[in-house]
Amino acid sequence: MGRLSVLPVLLLPLLPVLVLWQLGGARAEGTCPKPERLQNAELSESSREIQDFPPGTKISFICRPGYMRLPGKTLTWTCGADLQWSPKEVFCTPRKCRYPGPLENxxxxxxxxxxxxxxxxxxxxxxxxxxxxxxxxxxxxxxxxxxxxxxxxxxIPCEPPPTIANGEYQERASYVYQSSVTYRCLDVPRGSDPFSLVGTATIHCTSDAHSNGVWSGPPPECRVVKCEDPRVENGRKKYGFGLPYRYNDSVMFECNQGYYMVGADIIICNENSIWNPPKPTCEKITADVCPAPKIHNGVLVPGKPAYSKGESVQIRCNAKCSFPDGSTEVTVTCQEQSSWGPLQHCACEFEGSGSTPVISYGRVIAGQKPSYFVGDFITIECYTGYTLQGEARIQYIGNNQWVPAVPTCQLSGYIIAIICVIVVVVVFLAAFWIYKKFFSQNGSYTVDERCKEICILKANVPDEMEETAQMN
CATH class of the missing domain: 2.10.70.10 (Complement Module, domain 1)
Structure with missing residues (x-):
């Protein structure tokens, strides 16, 4: 007990130090935290100088540039007894720029x-x-x-379209996006070979990846295209008899009896005055050779113009087509005397109306029938004086659609020239007749005679009026 009573006496010198330590600790733990940085506001100049925030301390803010005060909201925070700032609410809102207006296009x-x-x-x-x-x-x-x-x-503007030799287009003041130009070839003197427009006649202004104006493609060319008269030995033309042969004119061949065709049966005069594909040949049918069988709505595998005796070929039907037993493939073999034996044809599901396309100034010369199945072909020819624009042989693909597109027949250039000459002659003759009739001194009725009649009528008018007055 003696030792314990001595402890308070020994601790008396340390009492002031303990009291100061307790008070300092209470001050450190009894303040609000330093205000965090706000995006829309900052401390006022006077509040920035405060370093200690005991309960009851008030600090004020000002809105930062780009923000404005919300009406009814205080810009002051107070340190509460719970050592928290309040009221912590948004009091500055971002300013708004004016609507800049609509952007046309x-x-x-x-x-x-x-x-x-x-x-x-x-x-x-x-x-x-x-x-x-x-x-x-x-x-x-x-x-x-x-x-x-x-x-x-x-x-987006385009530069003027390129000019072409022996051709022209209708010029404009400016050329902009989606505007188009159509080229035509110049007329030539009578008796000269006309120019043919080779390539796409119409091009339009479009844009590239950098929004610069460019033309949709190169311009066409005006060339003198004239293919030679094609003749096939042991064969004959089925259509395309009109001479001369110009650009895109086509000819269809067939072989004489006892011959088979090697190559394409239809050839077209291309821009280089060459037949494309090359004209076919007609080879003689011998006892050990079978010409390729003609299969509707199907293909031959492998495809060749003729097969040797004993050689087999597979017939495959087109899509949505089959043989009567439901199969889509069959193999046949070349037999004796150039015979394939009995052949079956592929029948196809009906799609669309399949009506014959209307060809103005032209006609279907091969493959025409009341209705068409998918895979059927027809061949088209223009009347004399008209030129075929497009492919002569087209295939039915269903829903009354053909590939390539149905061609058109356009009046040939030399026919247009003849019509123009006739019109000019008729106009000239009519003008000459009118001149002779009404203005020539040698005519039966001249202007002077007409004037004399008018003067006589005017002179008689008063006399007639006087007679009328006396009768009344």
Whole structure:
């Protein structure tokens, strides 16, 4: 007990130190934390100088540039007894830039116009942007505004289309996106070979990946195209008898009895004055050779113009076509005396009306029937004086559609020239007759005689009026 009573006496000198330690600890733990940095506001100049925040301390804020005070909201925080700042609510809101107006022939997203937002501009197809692609809502003096002016969208222009030798097109003041030009060949003196337009007649203004105006393709050419008269030994023309043969004119051949064809039966005069594909040949049928069987709505595998005796070939039906037993493939063999034996044909499901296409100034010369199945072919020929534009032989693909597209027949250039000459002659003769009839001194009725009649009528008018008055 003696030792324990001595401890308080020994601790008396340390009492002031313990009291100061306790008070210092209470002050360190009894203040609000230092205010965090706000995005939309900053401490006022007077509040920045405060280093200790015991309960009851008040600090004030001011809105940062680009923000403005919300009406009814206080800019002051108070340190509460719970050592927390209050009221902690948003009191500064971002300022808004003005709506820049609509972008004609373009678009942008204008849902956010507040400080710090950005507008990205895009033009509609066929237009390109002139000005800044992107602007932002920035601080400008004591307010906010856009970092640049509203751009504009201009229609994409093209340079004038290229000129071609011996051809022309209708010129315009300017050429812009989607505008087109159509070329034609110049007329030639009577008796000269006319020019043919080789290539795409019409091109249009379009754009590249950098929104620069470019033409959709190269211009056509005007060439003198004249293919020689094709003749096939042991064969004959089935259609295409009109001479001379110009660009895209076609001829169809067939072999005489006892011969088979090697090559394509239809050839077309191309831009180089050459028949394409080359004209076929007609080979004699011998006892050990079988000409390729003619199969409707199917193909031969392997495909050849003729097969040797004992050689087999597979017949495959086209899509949606089959043999009567439902199979789509059958193998046949070349037999004695150039015979394949009995052959079956592929029957196809009916698709679409399959009616014969209407060919103005032309006709179907091969393959025509009341209705068509998928895979059927027809061959078209133009009347004399008209030129075929497109492929002569087309195939039915269903739903009343043909590939390639149904061709057209256009009036030949030399026919147009003849018509123009006739019109000019008729107009000249009519003008000459009118001149002789009414203006020539040698005519039966001249202008002087007509004037004399009018003068006589005028002189008799008063006399007739006087007689009428006396009768009344």
């Amino acid at each position: 373009g678009y942008f997203d204008a849902t956010d116009l507040t400080f710090g937002s950005k507008l990205t501009f895009r033009c509609n197809e066929g237009y390109r942007l002139r000005g800044k692609e992107e602007i932002s809502c920035d601080i400008q003096k004591e307010d906010v505004g856009w970092s640049g002016a509203l751009p504009y969208c201009e229609i």
